[in-house]
Every structure is written in C-alpha cells, then in structure tokens.
Amino acid sequence: MTFYFMDAIDRRILDQLQRNSSLTNQALADEIGLSPSACLKRVNRLRDAGIIEQEVALLNPDALGQCLHMVVEVTMERDNKSLYQRFLTTALSAPEVKQCYQVTGECDFVLIVTVADLDEYDSFCDRVLYGDDNLRKFRTLLSRKRHKFDTSVPMESLRST
Amino acid sequence: MTFYFMDAIDRRILDQLQRNSSLTNQALADEIGLSPSACLKRVNRLRDAGIIEQEVALLNPDALGQCLHMVVEVTMERDNKSLYQRFLTTALSAPEVKQCYQVTGECDFVLIVTVADLDEYDSFCDRVLYGDDNLRKFRTLLSRKRHKFDTSVPMESLRST
DNA sequence: CGTGAAATATGTATCGT
C-alpha cells in the first residue's frame, strides 16, 4: 500500500462510502461539500492507495434459503509458527470460512463458517479441521440467527498519515 | 420484503455484485450476457425487493490505526424471551457491536466487537454487559489478527422463490 | 428482452487560489 496522507475530508468520504457506496459521485460531492471533480479525485486516490479495498453488495439474510452460520473455536496442540501457518493456509482457502480471527485466550482461532446445511459442515470439518494433526480440539457454536452484521469501522480509528 | 421469484440469471447477478458492486451496469450486463437495460431492471428489482440490502465499501485493515477485534461469548442467567430481547436491544444499538449471533451450545450469544483501544472496550463492557442483570457470564477472546473477512454468501443457498 | 435516443453521470483539461 502506498503511503498516504488522509485528512478530515477523506475520512468523511470513507465514512459515507462505508455505509453506502452506491451514491453517485455527484451526490457524494454534495454531501461532503466538494465539487464533483475534486470528490472523484479523492475517491480514486483512496481506491488506488488500497484504502478502499472493495465495494460489495450485502444481501438480505431473509432472501437466503438454508444458510447456517457457525462460530468455530479452534485450539492447536503446539504453538508453532509454521504449524499455525499450515492450518491458516488450509482454513483461509476454504470457501465455507467467511471470517478468521487469531485470538489470545482459551483458544487460538475463531472462525465464522457459513454453510447451506449440516452435510456441508461435516465436509468442511473433515477437510479443514480433522485433517490437521496439530489441531487439538475445536468447539462449534451453531447460530440460530445473525442479529447484526455491520462492516463499517469507526472513523476515529483511521490512521491520519 | 415483497415476494420474489429468483432465477439463475438473478443468482449470477447477485454472485457478481457480492464480490464487486462497483461494476458499471454495462460491464455487469456483459458479464451476465444481457442487454444493459434488462440487466438494470433486474438489479433494480433485486434492490426494491430488499434482496440487495446495501452496497458498501470495505476498507483495508492496514489503513486502520489501532483497531481491536474482540470475540465476546455471552451466557444469560435465565432463558427468557423478553430478557433476551432486552439484552439484544442494548447490544444491537451499541456501535462497538459489529456482529451478533444467537447460538445454541455452551453460550447464548457471540458478539464481534470492534474498538480502538482497551479503554473503549471497558466502556462497552460497563454499558452493555455489566449493566444487564440477566447476563450471567461473558468471556472475551482478543483478536491479534483478522486473517479473513468475506461478506459473500454461496449462491447455492439462495432461495429460488 | 433488445434497441436507440434523451437525460445523467463520470472523467479530464485548464485555470485560479
């Protein structure tokens, strides 16, 4: 990522686009109080700099059919870098794994896994979890409902340089 | 949400937009093999029907300053609907709570909480967790790194009606 | 669903601060 000086205007642009990226450049410029061309230049710079990573459509869960979310807590046997890396490579490439957090505490990784049904979850466990001989234990929490899903990040925590 | 019959073309449109919603309608129409007008009509219908809930920009974590993710497991005292609802109302309105899953298993809720620093996390705990007298216990897993964050949903699991 | 024309939006060049 190229070095980038982010000012208050950039933060306001990001704040908007995090909530709604389907705004036209004109509407965004109006919101921010900038001319459309100046606004567009900033948005493109933020994109080129890799600060805006992607723009995606979030689908309504009610529009989804059978769709189960699992919270999977993974505890490794040995805390070894290359063994961790081996697990990560497998886990991150599994399409069922939507999120992966490396944590400190009573376990080592927390995965958010999304599958259509329990058969698919079994297949995931066989491929990713049972196959790793450094994986000591895992615990699955089956989600009955995802009440909130907010991809935004508070603007105070955005680096200014 | 209004009733909606979704066909294979709609699913391919959603599949694309879940990955990249910054495509122009023309580029999307090309991908799908539709005329721009037909494509636009479908996208607007999917939006109006609430299947496309929102379009957002995802920011690069490396562009963020201090930004801590916590996995918080919450266990309630009594499994009572209105007490659960009271907790949910508080938790969902807290801006630090980015995700909330109601689960079955060893605990009742799993929250993904994002804060700038530990002071902010303390404030969150005081406001949302310690304040609820039906909350029996919570466990915090501090994330050192978010290795993966994928907002997409597999298209096989999209309801066809 | 496709075509084509009118309405909008985006991108660029240039100038001013």
Add this chain to the structure above:
DNA sequence: ACGATACATATTTCACG
C-alpha cells in the same frame, strides 16, 4: 497542492418494438 468550472466521453434510463 487542491479545488472549481466547463467540456468531452461514458453510462444510465425510458419509451417502444
């Protein structure tokens, strides 16, 4: 270095077949 205006290009949108 940044923003505004204006113009050229591209895209969206709508009526009609």
